[in-house]
């Protein structure tokens with residue numbers, strides 16, 4: 462009883478503090494938007510959740526609102542939102558709105574964009590999403606454990622005009638390293654994971670549960686939003702008997718296309734929207750296979766067709782192209798160029814333990830241009846580069862390591878120009894670009910959002926052990 466009363470008091474007095482901090486950061490916006498904003502409340506907490514299903518016990522998780530994944534937040538493009546995050550964990554947290562181009566003070570990086578949200582306290586995030594698409598939210602404090610124990614959810618920004626499909630569905634995919642009694646294994650951040658592929662788990666869930674069947678109806682057209690919410694697992698999804706068409710990457714529409722080899726490739730934190738015409742036979746099941754890792758394919762779930770006859774005789778006609786978002790077009794002819802070289806990790810074949818680079822900070826495993834920032838973000842991270850507000854930049858990201866890295870940049874979306882010098886087709890924009898070993902990727906963007914923005918690998922073990930930096934836009 463008294464615990465309830467005292468936490469209510471803490472919360473009330475804290476909310477006053479949070480409101481004034483927000484006002485100090487951006488007075489006109491906050492004052493203007495507070496009347497019309499859509500309000501949400503997210504409680505960071507612990508829970509027990511049926512990840513694997515009977516006869517296995519429920520799993521102890523950390524999550525939002527008592528469920529895995531966290532609640533799906535759906536808002537409209539251009540509509541202001543206010544999301545109050547209440548921290549009922551025993552440790553600091555923050556929430557990062559991955560892929561949303563928002564003001565720096567709302568980006569959720571502890572020490573850099575805001576003080577961490579202490580246990581028992583709250584923080585209110587306010588922003589107006591400029592882009593429609595599939596985004597997600599996750600903690601940016603003690604990320605390995607907080608994300609790895611279940612904190613994360615989808616943030617969907619709807620187009621003003623709905624896209625003509627029969628159903629719009631979300632698969633938030635998570636990867637867990639579970640013990641035989643369905644509990645989360647310890648050993649977060651061990652040096653082996655850090656120096657190699659990260660904490661790849663042994664159980665993949667769809668929307669918070671191991672899945673055998675996802676119900677579908679013959680003849681329907683589905684927009685399937687896939688989010689890779691894993692700590693480290695890269696996925697390559699094949700839809701047996703189906704031909705997915707990619708219509709958006711990381712929330713940003715691209716020219717609709719069938720992916721290479723029919724496989725939808727998703728590094729951690731990446732999102733792909735596909736349109737699927739359900740042309741299978743009523744009553745049948747078709748596997749969705751992830752065969753990214755050589756020799757370790759598994760099926761994620763099955764498209765399970767209802768027995769009823771097709772909802773329509775022919776598939777829907779019409780363009781699958783989504784309306785473009787208001788992204789500033791890079792001025793490639795007048796761009797400044799910088800090279801970011803990813804270094805470190807375990808090199809060469811099995812048994813070789815040499816770390817790949819000189820000049821890495823003590824205790825770090827990875828580096829960008831010889832410098833290692835570790836952790837999830839903290840005060841005093843000196844920017845690697847200062848970019849001029851309004852200018853176009855081409856970043857050449859070179860992967861000099863033997864591992865894959867999904868490289869993510871905060872506060873901006875970038876156009877993916879070339880891979881190993883070959884142009885990337887279909888006008889692809891992204892906020893996270895997946896680099897195979899030894900590949901070089903050029904991306905371009907207009908530095909139009911002032912702040913000290915993080916750039917890091919989204920394999921969380923890599924991020925926290927050095928594959929992170931900060932780019933200042935000023």
Ligand code: C2O
Pocket residue numbers: 557559599601730869871915917919
């Ligand atoms: Cu989703 Cu700093 O990341």
Ligand code: CU
Pocket residue numbers: 557558559560869870871872
């Ligand atoms: Cu981000």
Ligand code: CU
Pocket residue numbers: 865866867918919920923924928
């Ligand atoms: Cu990495």
